[in-house]
Amino acid sequence: MPRSREAKGNRDPKGDDPPQNCTVEWPDDCKDKKGCIVSAILNYTNILLDTSDQDKRKVDRKNATMFLLHLIGDLHQPLHAMGFEEGGNGVKVCWNKERNPTCEHSNLNLHSVWDGRIIHKLRGLPASMDNPREKVAAxxxxxxxxxxAQSRATTNGPEDECADVTAGEECILQWTKESNALVCSHVLARGVKFVDKNDLSEEYYEENKELAEEQVAKAGVRLAAWLNAIAEQIQPEEHEGHLGMASKKGKVMIGDL
Incomplete structure (x- = not known):
């Protein structure tokens, strides 16, 4: 099987070296021209909070809402909060040896396993689906x-989550550090050599499937809290028809954007 770049000694220049070290250094990790997921969430949040020139900014705010939906979800997939091997994209892995017994010439990477393969197997879905079917399943x-979540009294609702959008950096960094730490404790807990040599659809999947689902659920609750907080900051006439209020346990209701 092709070796990952880590096996050749290529580490994250910013300090991540799982499973020994997972860290978020703000703002140093986000200083290049392209920014990072933290700065992007803050930027789109500020666009929604800016109620000046409503007609001119309508398209910007629609796009910002859609990007927030995407990025807050992404942030809870641990490898989106990790610089090591470009968020796992540089770690080649094997999934389902029944189809590829030797796992040779695999183009699949660890990031893709966490973006889709674990979730699809958990839900009994094929590895790849067309967009309409995937939306129905989602x-x-x-x-x-x-x-x-509604049936569990101990489950946090949006009102229990960090959601100070006027000082959003604090909340977003809290979530980022949580996800980053999961790379050391779960995603690469056994090191790169383990994921490099083993079929991740077997033991590795069993070890991580509950975490993957937990992160998706957590992302939904936090997204609901974030949108609620934005809606509360702007005038009712500004957010009506743009942001729907989320229900108590975190099911986000997006209005007609």
């Missing part, structure tokens, strides 16, 4: 997570 899963 909605069904979201409904199940929502109903499950």
């Amino acid at each position: 909605k069904q899963w979201a409904d199940e997570l929502f109903e499950r």
Whole structure:
């Protein structure tokens, strides 16, 4: 099987070296011209909070809402909060030896396993799906997570989450550090050599499937809290039809953007 770049000694220049060290250094980790997921979430949040020249900014605010939906979800996939091997994109892995017994010439990377393969197997879905079918499956899963959260008195709702959008850096960094730490404690807990040599659809999947689902559920609750907080900051006439209020346990209701 092709070796990962880590096996050749290529480490994250900013300090991540899982499983020994996972760290977030703000703002140093986000100083290049492209920025990072933290700065992007802050930027789109500020666009929504800016209520000046409503007609001119309508398209900007629509796009900002859609990007926030995407990015807050992404942030809870641990490898999106990790610089090591470009967030795991440089770590080649094997998934399902039944189809590729020797795992040779695999183009699959660890990031893709966490972006899709673990979730698809958890939900009994094929590795790849067309977009309409995937949306239907995602909605069904979201409904199940929502109903499950409502039945658990101990589950945090949006009101329990950090959601100070006027000082958003604090909350976003808290979530980022949590995700980053999961790379050392779960994603690469056994080191790169383990994921490099083993079929991740077997033991590795069993070890991490609950975490993957927990992170998705947590992302939904926090997204709901974030949108609620933005809506509360702007005038009712400004957010009506743009941001729907989220329900108590975190099922986000997005209005007609």
